[in-house]
């Protein structure tokens with residue numbers, strides 16, 4: 309009898325092993341969900357990128373101009389939501405999605421004073437009454453709430469732990485969602501890369517220490533969501549970055565040598581972005597600040 313096994317996906321993205329014998333097919337085994345197979349090599353919990361999970365919403369948005377990722381996190385019960393690193397050019401899209409999903413944006417949270425795009429925090433605040441802007445206090449940027457290490461950002465039943473990860477800028481923060489095993493690293497840790505250290509308050513030694521002590525110390529299966537990717541990748545894991553990050557898996561002195569020789573061109577929007585981001589991306593505020 310001629311038999312062969314086929315791996316097929318059903319409507320729920322479940323992988324089925326089917327034994328085809330003499331034209332008859334039998335489902336042998338319903339394996340784990342595809343999303344689990346793809347994303348959770350170390351974690352047995354299901355993961356739903358970009359769709360509503362059982363009690364939370366997670367979305368990753370891209371700004372095509374600066375290759376910045378904005379993240380939406382929400383509690384499906386209370387409908388409270390936060391956005392990490394919104395971009396001014398995509399505020400209309402993001403605001404529309406907030407309305408469509410019926411969530412209430414309580415905070416626009418920045419990982420740092422970005423040099424390559426203007427933050428959408430100020431424009432989101434104009435559209436959503438009660439939405440608070442947040443950034444590290446040490447950045448000296450204007451915001452409703454100045455964050456520091458060990459603070460927690462609460463939305464509904466969830467919370468993010470704030471970790472200080474300077475080195476790309478002094479005020480770089482990393483946000484850890486322990487319950488869901490996710491970490492939002494801003495520019496401190498990128499996928500197979502890291503933030504440059506050649507302007508603002510950049511320091512390769514400080515960045516190396518930040519990443520190793522505050523990020524690489526997280527559980528291996530935690531999923532890494534950076535503020536940018538220039539190669540089409542969307543996420544990584546702590547395990548992958550510890551093993552494969554071509555800069556940060558090296559010794560501290562090798563890392564410093566690499567970072568001091570990157571020779572990257574300055575971001576195109578730097579002259580506009582830095583002053584605008586010191587005032588939450590609100591141009592009226594910039595004008596006022598310039599007049600003082």
Ligand SMILES: N[C@@H](CCC(=O)N[C@@H](CSS)C(=O)NCC(=O)O)C(=O)O
Nearest residue numbers: 423424495501502503504574575576577
């Ligand atoms: N070409 C882009 C800027 C690219 C860039 O410099 N990215 C920064 C993060 S934004 S300040 C960075 O740290 N890159 C690290 C790297 O290794 O590329 C533009 O003109 O906007």
